[in-house]
Amino acid sequence: MAAPHSPPKVPSAHWLFRAAPLMRNRGHFHLTEQMQELGDFVDLNVPIKQLYSVTHPDYIKHVLVTNNKNYWKDPGTKRLGLTLGNGLLVSEGDFWRRQRRIAQPAFYKESLSNMVDAMVSESLAAHDRIAQHEGPFDLVNEMMILTSDIAAKALFGAAVENNLEIGQSLIVAMRHTMEGMQSIIPPPEWLPTPRNLRFKKARKVLNKNIYGIIDNRRATSDPHRDLLAMLMGTLDEETGEGMTDRQLRDEVITLFSAGYETSANGLSWALYLLYLRPDR
Numbered sequence: 593m594a595a596p597h598s599p600p601k602v603p604s605a606h607w608l609f610r611a612a613p614l615m616r617n618r619g620h621f622h623l624t625e626q627m628q629e630l631g632d633f634v635d636l637n638v639p640i641k642q643l644y645s646v647t648h649p650d651y652i653k654h655v656l657v658t659n660n661k662n663y664w665k666d667p668g669t670k671r672l673g674l675t676l677g678n679g680l681l682v683s684e685g686d687f688w689r690r691q692r693r694i695a696q697p698a699f700y701k702e703s704l705s706n707m708v709d710a711m712v713s714e715s716l717a718a719h720d721r722i723a724q725h726e727g728p729f730d731l732v733n734e735m736m737i738l739t740s741d742i743a744a745k746a747l748f749g750a751a752v753e754n755n756l757e758i759g760q761s762l763i764v765a766m767r768h769t770m771e772g773m774q775s776i777i778p779p780p781e782w783l784p785t786p787r788n789l790r791f792k793k794a795r796k797v798l799n800k801n802i803y804g805i806i807d808n809r810r811a812t813s814d815p816h817r818d819l820l821a822m823l824m825g826t827l828d829e830e831t832g833e834g835m836t837d838r839q840l841r842d843e844v845i846t847l848f849s850a851g852y853e854t855s856a857n858g859l860s861w862a863l864y865l866l867y868l869r870p871d872r
């Protein structure tokens with residue numbers, strides 16, 4: 593299916609910021625409405641950037657498969673590198689391909705089956721925690737605790753003492769990164785604003801913890817069956833090289849942050865929809 597050259601534009605909501613306030617304030621509700629209203633290829637009409645929503649499977653294939661060499665990750669995604677370094681979400685081209693090749697075996701069915709016990713025991717613990725609430729409670733927060741505990745166990749095994757410190761500093765760092773992605777002109781990182789200083793402190797705590805875990809692993813020959821062990825133990829078939837500490841740090845933080853908030857939000861929405869339609 594040939595895509596139209598000029599997709600329909602979302603109408604402006606502001607003379608200067610055009611349709612950007614709708615994106616900022618209503619996020620995916622806005623995207624869903626525009627898709628229903630204007631179709632599966634839409635110009636989101638924001639200033640400075642060119643932003644499109646592409647939802648038709650043929651167009652998605654065009655971007656991600658047939659013509660993927662013509663498309664690069666946008667500056668917003670690149671900004672994630674402030675926290676995630678050059679991990680899979682940020683990297684591109686040959687480096688991305690190599691890292692992806694090394695990480696792939698960690699996601700084979702047999703590798704994932706090692707983690708099922710941890711997933712089940714953490715889910716039961718979350719169930720018990722939730723059952724103790726007598727009144728209303730914050731479901732998203734409960735799901736964040738559940739998925740960050742599962743992510744920490746899957747990545748580093750049970751022996752990590754600082755899950756909470758890692759999780760909290762990751763939240764501060766990622767929030768800072770996302771706020772920058774949403775603002776049209778983010779303030780430069782070198783300015784000593786309270787937000788920038790908070791971010792730098794969180795990133796320092798995060799690095800201290802993650803490099804500490806990697807150093808401990810390098811210093812021991814005890815067997816581990818978690819994702820970190822798999823990433824450390826896999827050599828690239830083509831070059832015979834493994835990952836450096838820096839690459840391990842970037843991939844571990846990427847997997848942690850890509851895995852836990854997305855899953856927590858998905859679970860929260862699923863439970864909310866079940867609550868609205870218990871008959872389904």
Ligand code: HEM
Binds near residue numbers: 680846850854855
């Ligand atoms: C419901 C849960 C999830 C959702 C909705 C989700 C969504 C996404 C999306 C939209 C992307 C593409 C991002 C982009 O390139 O712009 C992505 C990539 C990625 N996700 Fe997830 N994700 C989920 C769970 C997870 C989990 C559990 C993990 C890890 C354990 C994970 C790890 C990754 C990684 C590493 C990438 C980058 C892949 C690459 O470029 O090679 N995600 N995810």
